Amino acid sequence: MKRFFVLCLSAVLLLSNTIPAAATETSEPTSQTTEADKDLWPKGPSVNAKAAVLMDASTGLVLYEKNAHKKEYPASTTKILTTLLALENCSLKETVTFSHNAVFNLEVGSSHIGIDEGEKLTVEQCLYAIMLASANEVSTGIAEHISGSVEEFAKLMNARAKELGCLNTHFANANGLHNDEHYTSAYDMALIGRAAMQNPTFRKITATKRYTISPTNKHENENVFPNHHKMLIDSPFQYEYCIGGKTGYTSKAGNTLVTFAKKGNVTLVCVVMRANGPTSPENEYTDTTKLFEWGFENFTQYNIDSEETVTEENAATLFTRYSPLFDSDVSPLKMGSNATILLPKSADFADAKREITFQPNSELKEGDNIIGSVTYTYGGKTVGSCDILFTKAESPALAAAEAPKEVDNKTVRTGEKWNLKPLIILVIFLILGAGGYLYWKLNRKGRRKTFDFR
Numbered sequence: 155m156k157r158f159f160v161l162c163l164s165a166v167l168l169l170s171n172t173i174p175a176a177a178t179e180t181s182e183p184t185s186q187t188t189e190a191d192k193d194l195w196p197k198g199p200s201v202n203a204k205a206a207v208l209m210d211a212s213t214g215l216v217l218y219e220k221n222a223h224k225k226e227y228p229a230s231t232t233k234i235l236t237t238l239l240a241l242e243n244c245s246l247k248e249t250v251t252f253s254h255n256a257v258f259n260l261e262v263g264s265s266h267i268g269i270d271e272g273e274k275l276t277v278e279q280c281l282y283a284i285m286l287a288s289a290n291e292v293s294t295g296i297a298e299h300i301s302g303s304v305e306e307f308a309k310l311m312n313a314r315a316k317e318l319g320c321l322n323t324h325f326a327n328a329n330g331l332h333n334d335e336h337y338t339s340a341y342d343m344a345l346i347g348r349a350a351m352q353n354p355t356f357r358k359i360t361a362t363k364r365y366t367i368s369p370t371n372k373h374e375n376e377n378v379f380p381n382h383h384k385m386l387i388d389s390p391f392q393y394e395y396c397i398g399g400k401t402g403y404t405s406k407a408g409n410t411l412v413t414f415a416k417k418g419n420v421t422l423v424c425v426v427m428r429a430n431g432p433t434s435p436e437n438e439y440t441d442t443t444k445l446f447e448w449g450f451e452n453f454t455q456y457n458i459d460s461e462e463t464v465t466e467e468n469a470a471t472l473f474t475r476y477s478p479l480f481d482s483d484v485s486p487l488k489m490g491s492n493a494t495i496l497l498p499k500s501a502d503f504a505d506a507k508r509e510i511t512f513q514p515n516s517e518l519k520e521g522d523n524i525i526g527s528v529t530y531t532y533g534g535k536t537v538g539s540c541d542i543l544f545t546k547a548e549s550p551a552l553a554a555a556e557a558p559k560e561v562d563n564k565t566v567r568t569g570e571k572w573n574l575k576p577l578i579i580l581v582i583f584l585i586l587g588a589g590g591y592l593y594w595k596l597n598r599k600g601r602r603k604t605f606d607f608r
Contacts, residue, residue, distance in 0.1 A: 318349050343412055410426065459491050527539055
């Protein structure tokens, strides 16, 4: 009897490993690069900065890195996150009133725009002062306006940094003045810069070359200041493709620089940390220009929507799980728009490996619904991704295509593969169990020719 049930259990376990589950068409994209993978990527230039990252703003792909995850002091590049949080938590028309702490709790010689205690500015004016003139007292004023204190605002900064995927970041203030517990990395700053550039108001502010604050309740004259970033303004370091950025310097941090540049449809984020100053032949600006030129020269952007044309012919290979939906006159499946991948110029779009992940969506609203995503990898790196969209429309053909079907009291959308594995295992177990019961009855008191089911 014991041997029989061991045999039954073994059969069930064996079958559970051999019966294929419903196809999910998903696998985790790899992010580890082998030596063979490295040969697929162009070799980056040498830079003087102790840490640097060049990142594609659209995909987050790191094109170049040097000590990317090493902890460094960010100095005033901190203000990128301060500005982003202000845009996410305030209206531009809100009024900021500056406290005694904001005005007077500054290091001697640190950058400011001469705000007085009790002076009032709009949030919009504050953000231009922070990004262009690197005003430390204004950064503190914004922090107090949003969170009540610098300490509470720092908690907000750290939470947002973690949300963005920062790995080696901890902020202690809103302006970047030195604090041993205020640090980040080149990679983390690139993530923060990339997130900021997704905000249209931030893009407008960081690209502004000069700004004027009108007379306030404390000052009768206008306050005019230029952008400190020398790659954006008329200077020996001006770069034609620069669209903004933020400078930074403290004696402990050295020279730090976050810069954004756009050429054609490609936007790049460059971070250099602990670089030489602008009086040196090799400085933060020359390093940044060198990295931008290398990036624009060696990489090509592909629009996924243009390359992945969804037709009935390729549905079986791209969307096999939903291929029945292509029986309709107009396919309800399509790729998300404006999604891109970036590849070395030596590679073609077809060289990128495509990985599909589906996320079940039981309630479809009118219009586009995200039902999954496609992730592209090349040379061991994720080079881009795109949403898979299901478009629910009033068309009778589409309505029929997506109408739910009842299967054993479980609602399944047409085109989805129901996982029968648990049911099959249960049926097999019941059959084997019934056979075992009969076997036991037959041998209960020797072989019998009649059955007693009482």
